[in-house]
Amino acid sequence: MRRHRPRLMATAVTALTLAVTSFTAPASAAAPAAPRAAAYSWRNVQIAGGGFVPGIVFSRKERNLIYARTDIGGAYRWDQAARRWTPLLDWVGWDKWGCNGVISLAADPVDADRVYAAAGMYTNSWDPNNGAILRSADRGRTWQVTQLPFKLGGNMPGRGMGERLAVDPGDDRVLYFGAPEGNGLWRSTDRGATWSKVSAFPNPGNHSDDPSDSSGYGSHRPGVVWVTFDEGTATSGTPTRTIYAGVADKDNTVYRSTDAGASWQRVPGQPTGYIAHKGVLDAAGHALYIATSDTAGPYNGAKGDVWKYDTRASTWTRVSPVPSTSSDAYYGYSGLTIDRQHPNTLMVATQISWWPDVIFFRSIDAGQTWTRVWDWTSYPNRSLRYKLDVSAVPWLTFGQNPAPPEATPKLGWMTESVEIDPFSSDRMMYGTGATIYGTENLTQWDGGGQFTIKPMVTGLEETAVLDLVSPPSGAPLVSGLGDIGGFRHDDLNAVPAMMFVRPGFTSTTSLDYAENNPSVMVRAGDFTDSDRPNDSHVAFSTDGGANWFQGTEPGGVNNGGTIAASADGARFVWAPGDGGQPVVYSTGFGNSWAQSSGVPANARIESDRVNPRKFYAFSNGRLYVSTDGGQTFTGAASGLPASEHRPPAPTHRHSNDELRSAQLKAVPGHEGDIWLAGDTGLFHSTDSGATFTKLPSVAKAVNVGFGKAAPGRSYQAIYTVATIGGVTGVFRSDDTGQTWVRVNDDQHQYGNMGEALTGDPRVYGRVYLGTNGRGIVYGDTSG
Incomplete structure (x- = not known):
C-alpha cells in the first residue's frame, strides 16, 4: 500500500489551482430516453494506416507495451500476441470530437497499467472545445477526463514534437504538460486529475512558422513542446529533482529545473537559431541530446542540428550527422531515439527530406560518428542498408514508378517519431505520413548487413x-x-x-x-x-x-x-x-x-x-x-x-x-x-x-x-x-x-x-x- 505523499511546494505553482471538470468516459452512463438498442458488432474495413502517426511511445516499465498517437484518429495500444493495434478512443463522441487529436501521450514508468493522453485537435477559434488530459488506470480500456482551460492542437503545426506530456519516474503521481499558445508549463500532483500552471516556468514559447497567417494555422505557437526527467536524480517515492523542458523559441529552447520544478533556468551555452523538436536524456551517460529544425513542421524544415549536452560538465557539443553549416544540409532533424540497452547508440531522422527520401542516421559512439541508412554511389544510384517489404500493405507504393534516385515505396516522410524498443535493440518503430513502419533486426545495420522494414500498422486505421x-x-x-x-x-x-x-x-x-x-x-x-x-x-x-x-x-x-x-x-x-x-x-x-x-x-x-x-x-x-x-x-x-x-x-x-x-x-x-x-x-x-x-x-x-x-x-x-x-x-x-x-x-x-x-x-x-x-x-x- 502506498503511503500518502505531500504535494509539491506551493511556490512552484500558481496561487490558485485550476478548477477542473472530471467525468468518466462512457461505459454505462445513464442517457435520456432513446430508441431501443439493437445488438451490433463493429469493425474496420481494412485499409491499414492512411494518415500521419506523430508519436510512438514504448513503456520503460514493461516489454511489448507500446502506444501510438495520431493527429486526428485517436490513440492505440499494441497487442503483441495478435501483432496489431487496439483503438483506445472510439468512445469519443460528437460532443468531444476533438479528443481524437492526440497531441501527446505518456506511459507511466512506475505503474505499467497507467497511461495518459493530451487531446484536442485545433486551437482555432471555431473549434468549440478546449483540450483535455485523459487518464487511464487499465491501459486505455477506460478513461477519465480532465478539461483544460485552453485548446490543444493535435492537428496543428508542431504536432510531431514531443513528448510534451511526461510522468515523473520518481513519484508517478506527478505529471508535467507543455501547453501551446502561450499557456506555458502545467503540472499535476494527483495523477492527472487536477492541474496547475507552473508559474515559475519563464518562457511559454514565441515561435510560429507564419505569424501573418490569418487562418490561425501557420500562426499557431506550439509552446512548450517536450519534457524529460533525469532519472539519475530520482529517488523512489519523491519527485525527480532534475527536469528538462524544450520550448519553441529559437533563442531560448532548453530549460532546466534542479529542484523538482520549483524554479527553472535557461540552460547556459545552448545553441540558438533552431527549435528542439526532441529532447532525449541518457541518465547513465549523463547526456541530453536534442534534435533541432528551423520550423515546427511536420511538412517542412530546411536546416537544423543535433546537439549533446554533458549534464555534469555543463558543456554543449554539436554532433550533427550533417551540420547546418554544410552545403549538403537541406533538412532539419527530429525522430531522435536512444538504444536503452546500449545508450551510446542513438538514431536521428531528417525532420523532412522529400527528395529523394528520408534519411536515418545511426551512431554507436554517442554521436561522434554516424552512418546513413542509404548512401549515394554513382548518381542517381543509391546503396541501401535496408530492405523494405510492403507486401502486407501494397498500396504504399501509391501506384507510382518514379525515376531514380527516387524509389517507391518511400522509406518515409514526416518521420518525427523514431523509437528503439527499450527492451530490444533489434526492434524499432517509426511513424510516417501514411503508416507505421518497423523492424525486428535493426542491429544488422551495424554489421554491414541489411535489416528488414515492414509495415507494423495492422489495426490502426486513420483515414x-x-x-x-x-x-x-x-x-x-x-x-x-x-x-x-x-x-x-x-x-x-x-x-x-x-x-x-x-x-x-x-x-x-x-x-x-x-x-x-x-x-x-x-x-x-x-x-x-x-x-x-x-x-x-x-x-x-x-x-x-x-x-x-x-x-x-x-x-x-x-x-x-x-x-x-x-x-x-x-x-x-x-x-x-x-x-x-x-x-x-x-x-x-x-x-x-x-x-x-x-x-x-x-x-x-x-x-x-x-x-x-x-x-x-x-x-x-x-x-x-x-x-x-x-x-x-x-x-x-x-x-x-x-x-x-x-x-x-x-x-x-x-x-x-x-x-x-x-x-x-x-x-x-x-x-x-x-x-x-x-x-x-x-x-x-x-x-x-x-x-x-x-x-x-x-x-x-x-x-x-x-x-x-x-x-x-x-x-x-x-x-x-x-x-x-x-x-x-x-x-x-x-x-x-x-x-x-x-x-x-x-x-x-x-x-x-x-x-x-x-x-x-x-x-x-x-x-x-x-x-x-x-x-x-x-x-x-x-x-
Whole structure:
C-alpha cells in the first residue's frame, strides 16, 4: 500500500489551482430516453494506416507495451500476441470530437497499467472545445477526463514534437504538460486529475512558422513542446529533482529545473537559431541530446542540428550527422531515439527530406560518428542498408514508378517519431505520413548487413472518409477518402492492393454509380493542378471501379465538389467545388460538358435512382429538380435546413470547413423518393421534392443512407447519424422512419462520424460508416 505523499511546494505553482471538470468516459452512463438498442458488432474495413502517426511511445516499465498517437484518429495500444493495434478512443463522441487529436501521450514508468493522453485537435477559434488530459488506470480500456482551460492542437503545426506530456519516474503521481499558445508549463500532483500552471516556468514559447497567417494555422505557437526527467536524480517515492523542458523559441529552447520544478533556468551555452523538436536524456551517460529544425513542421524544415549536452560538465557539443553549416544540409532533424540497452547508440531522422527520401542516421559512439541508412554511389544510384517489404500493405507504393534516385515505396516522410524498443535493440518503430513502419533486426545495420522494414500498422486505421457507395453488384464497397484518394474494396477484411490511380486524386470528394447499371461509376476529387495540368478532376469506370479513365473538364475547375450518375449511366451532372463554378452536365463520359440552367453554383447533386432523366440539386435550403438529364433545373421545396455546423472533415486540410451542406439522398427502387439530413432534422419527400415531411422524432441529422430491406419489408432499411431521443448515434429504421433502433453504442461513437454513410443493398442490417480519422467502420446485426 502506498503511503500518502505531500504535494509539491506551493511556490512552484500558481496561487490558485485550476478548477477542473472530471467525468468518466462512457461505459454505462445513464442517457435520456432513446430508441431501443439493437445488438451490433463493429469493425474496420481494412485499409491499414492512411494518415500521419506523430508519436510512438514504448513503456520503460514493461516489454511489448507500446502506444501510438495520431493527429486526428485517436490513440492505440499494441497487442503483441495478435501483432496489431487496439483503438483506445472510439468512445469519443460528437460532443468531444476533438479528443481524437492526440497531441501527446505518456506511459507511466512506475505503474505499467497507467497511461495518459493530451487531446484536442485545433486551437482555432471555431473549434468549440478546449483540450483535455485523459487518464487511464487499465491501459486505455477506460478513461477519465480532465478539461483544460485552453485548446490543444493535435492537428496543428508542431504536432510531431514531443513528448510534451511526461510522468515523473520518481513519484508517478506527478505529471508535467507543455501547453501551446502561450499557456506555458502545467503540472499535476494527483495523477492527472487536477492541474496547475507552473508559474515559475519563464518562457511559454514565441515561435510560429507564419505569424501573418490569418487562418490561425501557420500562426499557431506550439509552446512548450517536450519534457524529460533525469532519472539519475530520482529517488523512489519523491519527485525527480532534475527536469528538462524544450520550448519553441529559437533563442531560448532548453530549460532546466534542479529542484523538482520549483524554479527553472535557461540552460547556459545552448545553441540558438533552431527549435528542439526532441529532447532525449541518457541518465547513465549523463547526456541530453536534442534534435533541432528551423520550423515546427511536420511538412517542412530546411536546416537544423543535433546537439549533446554533458549534464555534469555543463558543456554543449554539436554532433550533427550533417551540420547546418554544410552545403549538403537541406533538412532539419527530429525522430531522435536512444538504444536503452546500449545508450551510446542513438538514431536521428531528417525532420523532412522529400527528395529523394528520408534519411536515418545511426551512431554507436554517442554521436561522434554516424552512418546513413542509404548512401549515394554513382548518381542517381543509391546503396541501401535496408530492405523494405510492403507486401502486407501494397498500396504504399501509391501506384507510382518514379525515376531514380527516387524509389517507391518511400522509406518515409514526416518521420518525427523514431523509437528503439527499450527492451530490444533489434526492434524499432517509426511513424510516417501514411503508416507505421518497423523492424525486428535493426542491429544488422551495424554489421554491414541489411535489416528488414515492414509495415507494423495492422489495426490502426486513420483515414478521413468523404464518401461511400455500396452498389447492388460488384465490389461490396467503394470509398472516397481524404489524402489517399480511395479504394475499391473487394474484400472488407483484406487490405486493398491499390488506391485509385490514373487518374489519382489526393482526396475523392464524391462518388456515384448508375443504379440500374452499377458497373458504371464516376468520382470527382481534388489534387494540385500545377502538378498535373493535363489531368481532370473527374474520372469514370465501366467495370465497377476496377479501372478508371478521365474525360475533359470545364475551364477553371480545381476542386472535386459533388457528382451524380443517371440511373442508366448515360448522363452525369457535376457541381465542382470551386467557388462560383456552375453546375454542368455531360451526355457521355465527360467528353464534353454543358452548363446547367436554373441551379445555383456549388449545389449538392443527387440522381434519382429510377428515372434516368431526373436529377436533384440542393443549395441554401432549397431543392431543385431536373427532368431533362440535368440541362435545366426548376426550384421545388424551400425552407429546408440550409447548412450544418460541423468540424472539418478532410484529414489535414488547414482551413475551417465547418459550415457544410446538408446531405441529400435518393432511395433505390422508388422514383421521386428522397431524404434530406440537416441540422434541424431529417426530412422525407415522395413527390420529387415538391413537398417534404419532417420526421418528428429526429432533432438533428448528419447523414442518411439506405440498405437491404428487412425480411418481409419492401422499403429499404434507412440508416442515419442523428440525434433521436436526446442521443446522438447511428440508427436504423425498417419502417420508413416511423420507429428507430440505435445500432452503435457509447463505446463505438467514433468522434466526428457520418460525413459518409450507406447501407449494404445485399446484406440486411449492414451499415458502412465514414469517420474523420478512424477510417471506415461497418456494423452488422448480431441479434
